[in-house]
Amino acid sequence: MNRQQILDLHFLEARSKLIDIAAFLDRVDRGTDGETPEDFRLTAFRKALAGLAQADGNRAEGVLLAFSDPTTEPIAKAPGKGAVGAWPGK
Numbered sequence: 072m073n074r075q076q077i078l079d080l081h082f083l084e085a086r087s088k089l090i091d092i093a094a095f096l097d098r099v100d101r102g103t104d105g106e107t108p109e110d111f112r113l114t115a116f117r118k119a120l121a122g123l124a125q126a127d128g129n130r131a132e133g134v135l136l137a138f139s140d141p142t143t144e145p146i147a148k149a150p151g152k153g154a155v156g157a158w159p160g161k
Contacts, residue, residue, distance in 0.1 A: 092120075115157035 072080070099113060115138050122133035140158040150159075 111159045112155065112157040 119134040119137035122137060123130055125133060138157045
């Protein structure tokens with residue numbers, strides 16, 4: 072598909088997702104009590120959003136890496152029962 076066809080097919084869906092993200096961030100901002108340090112998931116989310124501004128054709132990779140554990144050594148035991156969606160940096 073060419074660029075115009077991709078825009079015609081996917082623009083409204085992408086626009087909707089972007090509005091959802093903006094609403095999510097607005098809710099988080101309204102819920103901030105000013106005393107709690109920023110959650111590692113929100114830090115990763117903001118890093119991923121910053122990567123969207125890059126025009127190098129690797130945005131999806133950058134977003135995935137923003138949430139990923141960069142370490143290469145295996146850990147002895149998982150710290151919890153389920154995934155949290157972002158690496159806590161520990």
